Every structure is written in C-alpha cells, then in structure tokens.
Amino acid sequence: MVDIGKVIEEIQRSASSAEAFRIFCKAVEQYGYDKVCFTLMTDHPALGLQAFHGFATSYPDDWMSHYMAQDYYSFDPVVYRCFQSPAPFFWDDAVAAQSRDPAKDDKTLLTSKKLMNEAGDAGLADGIGVPFVSMSGELSAVGLSRDRPVTERNYHELAEVALLGNAFHDKFLSFYASPTVPRMTDRERDVLAWSAEGKTDAEIAIILGVSAATVRFHWNNIFKKMQVSSKVLATCMAIRLGIISVQKPAA
Structure with missing residues (x-):
C-alpha cells in the first residue's frame, strides 16, 4: 500500500525536477505502472516553456x-482525451471515446489502432492519463503505462495516482519558475490547512462555523490568487510555498 502523504512530502522536499520525477515514478510503479511520460501539451508562456512531448x-x-517520426501525437487517443476532459482516465476509455467521435475519419482511427498495437509491442500495453489544466488554460499531462492490460479497473487507485500526479506536476514545474507567494486571508489559510488534513468542504464549513457557500467563496478566491483550478493543487502549492504547514490548525 502506498503512503500517499509520505510520497507527497518526499516530492515536495525534492531538490530538483529530476528528483521529483524519480520519486513520482517510484511511487506509481507500486501500482503496476513502470513507465511514465510527462508532456507539455500546450505552450506554457508563464514559465517560458514550449509544448514538448516527453x-x-x-x-x-x-x-x-x-512515435515522433510517425507523427503519432496527431493520432494518439490518449492525447485526444486529455484535450477533451481534465479528469484522469484509463487508456481504453480514451480509445473508445475517440472511436465514437463522428469527426474522426477512417485514417485517424486506423492510425490510432496501429499506434496502440505498436505501443503494446513496445511494452506500453495499457495505462492511465492524468491531465492538468492551469487557470490560464495551459495543458500538460502524465501518461502512466504498463506492459500488460489491466484485468480489473481500480478507481480508488486511479484517484490516488491522480493525487500523486498533481503533487508531482506542481513541484516539477516549480523549478522552472520564480514563485511569488500570494497574500492569503486568515480564513483562506484556514480552508487550505483543513483541506491538507483531508477535510471536505462540508466538514470545513462546520469546523469554521460558516456555510458551505462561504467555503466555496474562499476557494474561488484561492484559485484566483494561485492561478489554479484544483483544490488538490492549491493545497500542495500552499504547503510548498509555506502558506500553511502540515500540522493541524486550531479549531
């Protein structure tokens, strides 16, 4: 069983992007995914980085x-799915979604099938994708692969891998930017701190003695200040930037 909290802390303590990647790869290997590919799917002008596969x-x-010589990026159902939805997914769902798209012609579908068959021969038989979308619309993703198909889907593991992926994504790209620490109100720090303790919005509302709508209001302000769209990513960033600590706040 993977200790999610411990792995996230290790990622956050990493001293380089290479170390963050190594820790993430080691963690997801425990779920059976022994190969990882992190891709900038669009340009990231805020970091001065251009789109780059792998x-x-x-x-x-x-x-x-x-893959690059065959221009498979243009036909890859995993890439296609990342552009369609920010939710983590199993590769076979991506293949099915592309095949149902009436806008995809026969050449695209045949090339996609050839791609996936060749990927399987190369030891990339099955996997999952985890997209990341910034508030400014920059898209990146990790693809995790294994050498044999998944016999039974485990959505709990998918959620855990996505959580680790968000921590990795935040830390990895932090080495390409000079982060500024946004100014948070006391209530916004409270929301982030209790989120780090695993509390839901409803639980945070009870703890703070406010309505759930007020908690959502604080989240919206946090998202704007941090330029993110994920509570998980915002919480990870808050810990890394020292806005909150991992110790439980006073009720």
Whole structure:
C-alpha cells in the first residue's frame, strides 16, 4: 500500500525536477505502472516553456523516436482525451471515446489502432492519463503505462495516482519558475490547512462555523490568487510555498 502523504512530502522536499520525477515514478510503479511520460501539451508562456512531448519520460528511447517520426501525437487517443476532459482516465476509455467521435475519419482511427498495437509491442500495453489544466488554460499531462492490460479497473487507485500526479506536476514545474507567494486571508489559510488534513468542504464549513457557500467563496478566491483550478493543487502549492504547514490548525 502506498503512503500517499509520505510520497507527497518526499516530492515536495525534492531538490530538483529530476528528483521529483524519480520519486513520482517510484511511487506509481507500486501500482503496476513502470513507465511514465510527462508532456507539455500546450505552450506554457508563464514559465517560458514550449509544448514538448516527453518533457520528462522513462518511456523507451526507441519508442519515443518512432512515435515522433510517425507523427503519432496527431493520432494518439490518449492525447485526444486529455484535450477533451481534465479528469484522469484509463487508456481504453480514451480509445473508445475517440472511436465514437463522428469527426474522426477512417485514417485517424486506423492510425490510432496501429499506434496502440505498436505501443503494446513496445511494452506500453495499457495505462492511465492524468491531465492538468492551469487557470490560464495551459495543458500538460502524465501518461502512466504498463506492459500488460489491466484485468480489473481500480478507481480508488486511479484517484490516488491522480493525487500523486498533481503533487508531482506542481513541484516539477516549480523549478522552472520564480514563485511569488500570494497574500492569503486568515480564513483562506484556514480552508487550505483543513483541506491538507483531508477535510471536505462540508466538514470545513462546520469546523469554521460558516456555510458551505462561504467555503466555496474562499476557494474561488484561492484559485484566483494561485492561478489554479484544483483544490488538490492549491493545497500542495500552499504547503510548498509555506502558506500553511502540515500540522493541524486550531479549531
């Protein structure tokens, strides 16, 4: 069983992007995913980075070279799904979604099928995708792969991997920016601190003696200040930037 909190702390303490990637890869390997590919799917002007497939990857070099030479990025159902939805997904769902799209012609579908077959031969038989979308619309994602198909879907594990992916994404890209610490109100820090303790919005509302609508109001302000759209990512950033600590706040 993976200790999620411990792994997130290790990622946050990493001294380089390479170390953050190594820790993330080691963690997801415990779920059976032994290969990882982190891609900037759109330009990230705030960081001065351009779109780049395999910005950090443990995929085989020969597969990456073949993938790019065949222009498979334009036909990849996993890439297609990342642009369609920010939710984590299993690869076979991405394949099914692309096949149902009436806008996709026969050439695209045939090339996609060829791509997935060749990926399986290269040891990338199955996997999951975890997209990340910033408030400014910048898109990136991690693809996690294994050498054999998943026999039974485990959505709990999918959620855990997505949580680890968000922590990795935040820390990895932090090495390419000079972060400024946004000014938070006491209530906003309270919301973030209790979120770090795993509390839901409803539980935070009870603890703080406010309505759930007020908690959502604070989250909206937090998102604007941090330029993120995920509570998990906002909480991870708050810990990394020293806005909150992992110790439980006073009720």
